[in-house]
Amino acid sequence: MTKVGAFVRNQMRNIAPFATLIVLLVFFGAASRSFASLDNAANILTQISVTGVIAVGLTFVILCAEIDLSVAAIANATGIAVAYFTLQESYVNIANVPLPGAAAIVLALAACTFLGLVNAVGITVVGIPSFIMTLAMMQIGAGISALLVRGQIAYAVPDLVTTMGAGRVGGMPWIVLVLGLFLLAGHIVLTYTRFGRYVYMVGGNREAAEYSGVNVKFVLGAVIVISAVCSGVAGMLGVAHFGSAQQNEFDGYLLDAIAAVVVGGTSLFGGRGGIGNTIIGLLILGVLNNGLDHVEIDSFLKILIRGLILLGALIINVYVQSVRDAERTGSG
Amino acid sequence: MTDEAAPPLEIHGISKSFGGVAALRDVDLVLRRGEIHGLVGENGAGKSTLMKIIAGVHSQYDGRMTIDGQRVHFRSARDALAAGIGMVHQELSVVPDLTVAENVYLGHQPMCAGFVDWRAMFEGAHEHLASLGIDVDPRARMGALAIGLQQLIELARVLFSGARIVILDEPTSALSPPEVHRLFEVLRGVRASGRSIIFISHFLDDVLAISDTVTIFRNGRRIATERADRIDKGWVIESMIGRGHEELEGTYTHAIPLSSKPSAPVVMAVRGLGAGRAFTDVSFDVRAGEVLGIYGFMGCGLVELARALFGKLRSDTGTLSTDGRVLRLRSTSDARRAGIAFVPESRRSMLFYGEPVYKNMSISVLGRIGRMWLRPSVERDMARRHVEALSIRPPLVDTLLGSLSGGNQQKVALAKWLTWPPKMLVLSEPTRGMDVGAKEDVVRIVKGLRDQGLGVVVLSTEPETVLSLADRILVMKKGRVVHEFADGMVSKDRLLEAA
Numbered sequence: 001m002t003k004v005g006a007f008v009r010n011q012m013r014n015i016a017p018f019a020t021l022i023v024l025l026v027f028f029g030a031a032s033r034s035f036a037s038l039d040n041a042a043n044i045l046t047q048i049s050v051t052g053v054i055a056v057g058l059t060f061v062i063l064c065a066e067i068d069l070s071v072a073a074i075a076n077a078t079g080i081a082v083a084y085f086t087l088q089e090s091y092v093n094i095a096n097v098p099l100p101g102a103a104a105i106v107l108a109l110a111a112c113t114f115l116g117l118v119n120a121v122g123i124t125v126v127g128i129p130s131f132i133m134t135l136a137m138m139q140i141g142a143g144i145s146a147l148l149v150r151g152q153i154a155y156a157v158p159d160l161v162t163t164m165g166a167g168r169v170g171g172m173p174w175i176v177l178v179l180g181l182f183l184l185a186g187h188i189v190l191t192y193t194r195f196g197r198y199v200y201m202v203g204g205n206r207e208a209a210e211y212s213g214v215n216v217k218f219v220l221g222a223v224i225v226i227s228a229v230c231s232g233v234a235g236m237l238g239v240a241h242f243g244s245a246q247q248n249e250f251d252g253y254l255l256d257a258i259a260a261v262v263v264g265g266t267s268l269f270g271g272r273g274g275i276g277n278t279i280i281g282l283l284i285l286g287v288l289n290n291g292l293d294h295v296e297i298d299s300f301l302k303i304l305i306r307g308l309i310l311l312g313a314l315i316i317n318v319y320v321q322s323v324r325d326a327e328r329t330g331s332g
Numbered sequence: 333m334t335d336e337a338a339p340p341l342e343i344h345g346i347s348k349s350f351g352g353v354a355a356l357r358d359v360d361l362v363l364r365r366g367e368i369h370g371l372v373g374e375n376g377a378g379k380s381t382l383m384k385i386i387a388g389v390h391s392q393y394d395g396r397m398t399i400d401g402q403r404v405h406f407r408s409a410r411d412a413l414a415a416g417i418g419m420v421h422q423e424l425s426v427v428p429d430l431t432v433a434e435n436v437y438l439g440h441q442p443m444c445a446g447f448v449d450w451r452a453m454f455e456g457a458h459e460h461l462a463s464l465g466i467d468v469d470p471r472a473r474m475g476a477l478a479i480g481l482q483q484l485i486e487l488a489r490v491l492f493s494g495a496r497i498v499i500l501d502e503p504t505s506a507l508s509p510p511e512v513h514r515l516f517e518v519l520r521g522v523r524a525s526g527r528s529i530i531f532i533s534h535f536l537d538d539v540l541a542i543s544d545t546v547t548i549f550r551n552g553r554r555i556a557t558e559r560a561d562r563i564d565k566g567w568v569i570e571s572m573i574g575r576g577h578e579e580l581e582g583t584y585t586h587a588i589p590l591s592s593k594p595s596a597p598v599v600m601a602v603r604g605l606g607a608g609r610a611f612t613d614v615s616f617d618v619r620a621g622e623v624l625g626i627y628g629f630m631g632c633g634l635v636e637l638a639r640a641l642f643g644k645l646r647s648d649t650g651t652l653s654t655d656g657r658v659l660r661l662r663s664t665s666d667a668r669r670a671g672i673a674f675v676p677e678s679r680r681s682m683l684f685y686g687e688p689v690y691k692n693m694s695i696s697v698l699g700r701i702g703r704m705w706l707r708p709s710v711e712r713d714m715a716r717r718h719v720e721a722l723s724i725r726p727p728l729v730d731t732l733l734g735s736l737s738g739g740n741q742q743k744v745a746l747a748k749w750l751t752w753p754p755k756m757l758v759l760s761e762p763t764r765g766m767d768v769g770a771k772e773d774v775v776r777i778v779k780g781l782r783d784q785g786l787g788v789v790v791l792s793t794e795p796e797t798v799l800s801l802a803d804r805i806l807v808m809k810k811g812r813v814v815h816e817f818a819d820g821m822v823s824k825d826r827l828l829e830a831a
Contacts, residue, residue: 192705192706193704193705193706194698194699194702194703194704194705194706195704196706197691197695197698197706198698200687201684201687201691201695204684204686204687205681205683205684205685207681208680208681208682208683208684209695210644210663210664211642211644211664211674211675211676211681211682212664212668212682212695212696212748213664213665213667213668213669213673213696214664214665214695215663215664215665216663216664217663218665271684271686272686
């Protein structure tokens with residue numbers, strides 16, 4: 001009996017999000033006739049794709065007990081950059097620099113990598129807390145976006161980006177496949193590579209990692225760059241998916257991506273969680289957003305409900321950590 | 333209702349034990365008015381336990397304590413403070429970003445109509461400091477002052493809050509000779525005003541210079557109380573370690589032989605290394621197959637030196653080289669790549685409590701197991717070999733580290749470096765807080781590594797640790813190497829005398 005109790009307490013981080021997901025599925029399935037269908041399942045997956053790609057990078061950062069608040073701004077800037085280097089229709093009044101599609105994509109990727117490197121240098125070399133550094137980068141990203149489009153809207157992006165963001169293959173949206181690919185790659189790196197182990201160890205006990213000869217600054221810098229590149233890719237996909245590139249297009253995605261990682265059960269204190277948790281978190285958010293559209297509900301209330309769900313997840317997240325700490329000091 | 337004739341503090345038959353282990357046994361102590369009372373003894377002799385009882389930190393004990401003839405039993409540090417007992421810790425508790433005056437008045441600033449009365453505060457602080465003979469601008473920022481001055485201001489604060497008995501814990505460990513001199517001047521002034529001081533220190537010269545009376549502790553007992561002008565350092569050391577009295581007490585009371593290896597190749601050469609205030613101009617060689625012990629008191633710079641050897645702390649001056657190559661250590665991973673391994677004094681900063689044993693053991697050598705991909709089966713096999721060789725209990729590599737006992741955790745910390753032995757092993761306080769059995773295991777493991785040809789540096793404030801491991805011993809004092817024992821015999825009293 002106590003063994004079962006200990007197991008439940010240990011696995012609370014994983015059980016709670018999964019149970020939440022099941023409850024939401026059952027609830028919306030019962031409350032709405034249109035919710036439980038194959039088409040809608042595909043809808044949900046498509047809706048979480050852009051958030052999901054950002055959340056993959058963010059999972060690395062949060063596992064190291066850091067935060068990246070610039071993900072949405074970098075996504076926006078990268079999405080705009082790829083459009084900036086693409087030939088636009090004549091009615092689009094932007095003094096842009098049209099280049100071949102491949103060059104536009106490479107430049108956009110270079111741009112988000114560069115912004116990530118600036119974050120990394122600020123955090124690891126200068127020593128600015130990630131919370132503040134990426135807050136500044138959030139403004140810088142917004143500034144770059146504003147300067148490139150100057151209040152205008154661009155529509156055209158390279159063909160490859162359009163296909164990935166808005167195309168389908170065999171009835172399946174490409175963007176869902178791209179998300180799947182990113183989730184898989186993230187999982188493999190975190191679980192099966194040396195770098196992934198270092199991410200968990202740095203998050204679990206940074207000082208011990210340093211005393212074990214792990215290059216902690218390199219690991220922190222790398223996760224910040226990974227986060228920026230994932231955001232950049234998400235930005236390009238998003239621009240193609242929405243059909244336009246403009247300022248403030250990704251504003252809601254910062255909170256959604258953080259929420260997905262944390263609701264899924266990855267510890268805000270680092271060292272615990274992973275891509276599996278992020279998948280559950282993404283599904284919870286996706287089902288919730290989609291399901292609320294399928295039931296008759298005040299659309300203003302939706303915002304409040306999302307806030308409450310996030311609060312609930314945070315409480316569980318912190319509570320689970322304190323139970324672990326208590327057990328550790330109790331037995332150690 | 334205070335009795336003027338009664339001593340300010342009197343202690344009768346105080347005993348205290350922690351989990352069945354006696355820390356104090358039937359201790360008596362009398363502190364007189366206007367007296368500086370020196371308290372000496374080795375680490376673990378019971379000095380700090382007694383001070384914590386007097387300062388109200390420990391409230392569970394047997395025995396009797398009186399203040400001015402009134403029986404007291406403090407339940408908290410607040411109680412002790414209210415009864416006029418103040419303490420200045422080795423680690424100062426000043427607020428560096430506030431002014432001197434604010435630090436003096438900490439917690440009870442003079443107010444005027446709901447606002448801080450700055451003028452009254454600066455003037456009051458100036459007056460109070462001047463009365464103690466401390467010349468400092470009360471508007472100066474605390475953090476900008478030298479440590480010695482900060483300490484005097486903390487002392488002033490304790491006195492200002494009404495303390496009539498002040499406990500000073502290792503007050504001279506971080507001070508230069510002129511600063512010690514100035515502290516003593518101030519203490520003599522405090523004594524002249526009729527207040528009493530308990531002066532705890534490892535620096536026996538300082539204790540003998542300032543104290544009126546000296547009490548010596550050993551193994552939780554008060555061994556002797558003598559007037560300071562009637563005793564000398566040699567007698568104090570003998571009393572502290574109990575030579576000739578209880579032969580069986582300490583294993584290393586008698587001389588042990590040292591054996592330096594002047595012909596073996598130098599693995600690590602340190603020249604003129606210095607870092608801030610922590611340590612200055614440290615030079616030594618470590619040869620293959622030798623254990624170099626570095627001994628010193630708490631706060632002498634050992635901890636910082638150990639960190640500098642592993643690239644955790646940047647040194648400002650001097651060089652560090654291994655195998656003749658000068659290293660520029662920008663990070664601990666640079667040190668690891670240069671073949672230096674490090675075990676810090678605190679297990680907590682070395683281990684991952686929420687991870688299984690095998691991941692704790694493999695973290696430092698993952699790059700050797702596979703450049704990119706993890707190979708958990710190799711990690712587990714490797715961990716199983718260590719668990720068996722070091723007889724770690726329980727012998728399971730998937731157990732979470734946090735559920736192991738302290739001694740077993742320490743073995744895991746050592747095992748981290750054993751798979752591919754490094755060239756150099758730096759150990760800071762390797763046996764702190766361990767029981768005898770676990771200590772013996774550590775000694776065995778370290779000597780085994782030495783015999784494989786490693787160069788080992790052991791830095792410790794415990795003489796037994798250094799004596800049981802080292803082939804050659806350096807003594808550090810206030811950030812400098814002051815003595816070397818290279819050949820012949822060395823004993824604990826020689827070591828204590830040198831420090």
